[in-house]
Amino acid sequence: MNRKLKHWAGSALIALLSGGVIAAAAAAQSSEAVSEAGGKSLVQYLQKGEGRITDPAPGWDYLWTEVIIDITVIGILFALMTAYFIWRYRRVPGGPTVGSGPTLSTAAAVGWVVIPTFVFMADDFFIAANGWVLWNKYRDVPAERLEVQLESGMYSWDYTYPNGARTQNELIVPAGKPVLLRMTSRDTLHSHFIPDFRVKEDSMPGRVTYLWFLPREAGKEHVITCAEYCGVMHSYMAGRVIVKTPEEFKAWYDATGDSTRKSS
């Protein structure tokens, strides 16, 4: 009984230690990885940089690649092991007709729980930490920005600019300036999805949600599409982000803004 207990305690301790080491390594790795990506590490993140724009879209691509590599490695390890066992222990003529799987000692049984648990947990925390850093970038809207109100409805996107200018299904923005959308809906759920900027968020009646993105290249157009089932014509609820140079944008903005003001 006493020995059994020691086994338990011993293996738990070893597992804890190894898990801790892996977790620590993972955490260190995670902050490095993110700063390499051009973003901020967790530590840097806490001391918010003034006026710096950290665009989540490239961060998304980076983290995506990282997570895909991570799960591919895990998947291949498991698949290889399975394939090896299947091949190695297939029944051959003259071979054993019954398996001889091991009877695990208590220590081994516990070890087979605790060690994988910590390895998996380490990986989970690593992914979670990275994901969380990126999430904060998504929610941390730069102060210097263009703020547009969006009301979605079956089946259109209606934008209102700070000067009262209105557009439908066309979000006209200047290059190089972050754009913040404050969104609500007049009927059902919709989701404003811009694949090129790796961002979407639902809009709904009775609440205001937001998202932001950083258009970079003037002269480009990006598809906007509705990602939340909203009714019969859901799949036709599309629009465009039209990126202009700051000058072109200013010209358009002043012109439309004026006309709206005059008419009202």
Add this chain to the structure above:
Amino acid sequence: MSQHDVAHHHAGHAHWDTSIWPAIISLGILAWALAFSFHFVYHQSFTALIVFGIGLPMIVGGIAGWTSESMGKGEGLAYGAMGWFILAEAMIFVTFFVYYWYMRLMAPSWPPPGTPQLPVVFPLVMTAVLVTSSVTIHMAEEHMHDGNKAAFLKWLLLTIALGATFLGMSVYEWNHLIHSGFTIATNSFGTTFYSITGLHGSHVVVGLGIFLAGLLPALKGNISESFWRTASLYWHFVDIIWFFVVSQVYFW
């Protein structure tokens, strides 16, 4: 018994148990589901009424047939099973209460406009009635264990009477509130008030239904201990839930 005997037994005169009552009840429920659609979706109230009318005897008769077929034949496992069932039931109430708390705590002001003053004494009386009925069913159960059939029946009938009184009081109160213009559609409090009290009321109805279903065999002297222990457990559950209803909906 040898393999051969088994095979023979199977191939030959094996008798497989059947019961038609589950099928009848299920079809009755199907009828009710269709009746709902006819009335509320397609606005064919007459058809709805007919279909509902077809379902009603199927369900009531099905339950009666089921009870008389199986009363006292179980293996006494119903009590344990009722525990699991109550877990599921409790989750329905939990869902409603969570919704209610969430909505209430999020609301800018409470109660929302249009809510009348709810009575204070009346719900207390209702509580007293229901608690008493819990005691009486317990008494009935005690007498059953002692083998005193007459006393058992007496306390059981008292319980049923108290349950019915409670139900009557609920109906009276709903009626009163609805006539004073406070309905389920008035505001979000109306919505939760009627749905939570209604949900609880429906459980009282089911509880009374169980009692009545067992009453007929009991009057004939067929008293199943397992059945009554289980029924009484359910009734206690309905009683306990009422404390939550009354404290959250009336006195908070």
Add this chain to the structure above:
Amino acid sequence: MNLKEWIFTTDHKRVGVLYLIGSIAAFIVAGVMALLMRLELSAVGPTITSNPTSYNVWLYAHGAVMILGFQIPALTGFFANYCIPLMIGAKDVAFPRVNALSVWLFYVGIVLALLTFFVPDPPDVMWTGYPPYSTITTGNTALYTFTVLILGFASIIGGVNFLTTIAYMRAPGLTWNKLNIFVWCTLAAFVLQLIFVPVLGTAVTLISMDKYLGTHFFDPTRGGDVLTYQNLFWFYSHPAVYVIFLPFFGVLFEIVATFAKNRVFNYKAVVFGGIGGIVLLAGEVWVHHLYVSGMVDWIRVGQMVTTLLISVPVGLMLIGLVGTLYKGSITFETPMLYALGVLFLFLIGGLTGIPLAVTSLTLHLSDTYYVVGHFHYVMAVAGTFSIFAGVYYWFPKMTGRMYNEFWGKLGFWITFVGTNIVFWTMMDIGVKGMPRRYYDYAHFAQFEPAHKLMTIGAVILGVGFAIALLNWIIGAIKGKPAGNNPWGSMSLEWTTVSPPPHGNWPSPPSVSEEWTPYAYGRR
């Protein structure tokens, strides 16, 4: 054969077979819906229908019927009914009539689901039924509500029945740590059903109350809130995926142990770490379906971590499964082929859940075909393959006859190819931005070739499944006699005759000290 003794039966095996027939019928109907959808999507613009509502109704029916009418009833209805009393050495379930009620209600639910194709204004609310759309559509939302409610109720009474059966009706000597892994898995699945189905039932009831009785649960102009529904729905529907996952993994354990002739690797780790861990975590991860819904921030950190942590118990179960192959003596009959296929394909499905669990990555992935690919790999592939594996495995027990091994294997390989074509492609275009629930993809025309490929893949898939279904039908009618224990399994259900008589054993079996369902090579 006496038809009345089948239709009104209260015997657990016959109830199980009725469940199987109903759920396979549901699978075929929902599979045909999938084929229609695939045909519609095979080219940009209207192809086989010019009415988007038709597509939406197919999609609604496909999702709802596949989950509620096919997988949950096949796993917790058919397998549980057929196998559990046999595996624990019981004559029947605790409440045979309740069991009959549950299968009848299941048929009522199926009828309601199929009425979708016959009523005017069929429901088009998707299997999620989100308000406000579900409360303002002209579609018949009540049908959705009642389908869910009745199937849910059937499942709850089934759960009560089986928890009682497992707790009180085990054969003498059959202690808790001698239960088949499948029994543990089903027990856990039913605990989840009992706790969470009532929440779903309430949620869909509130939808119909809002729509038809004038209440304001989800109406923000009267103090309601649309997000509440999504929380309630996923509070059930995430655990629901484990209600599917647990029993199908249980089936895999039975099959892998039998065909490797090996004991389950680290039994207690699988039961307490794996199954127990999933039950504990299942209720704390629902917010991962709401990452783009505007949920408050603080709750998603916690739920991102819990969601990722699900990989731990699932990983432990997988280790148990792969470990069971270790030092086995493996043969490759059809059930084993399907089971081994799942070992690989579930990895794809489960691991693609990991990026989805990350709240920031999901801001791009949510509601795209990536998600559709993920859940088809776990459910439509891993789940369906396991169900097929299980039906093949217990086929000789149910019918006393053998299916055709050649056609069985051929069907497997065809399906294996088909699934990967369809569902891998889904993930690929999803990451590139293709949103789900699209009747037409005019502004994503670049995906047309991929959609065409998936349509072809779906047909291949259908052929593979059709071969399996025909194989069963033909095998049941004129297969060779199979004997009582063709696989040489140690588990109790193989100790009675095939097919087992009413009452299962002439006298209830009792088990010895050394016996376990997996005690191969040890006397």
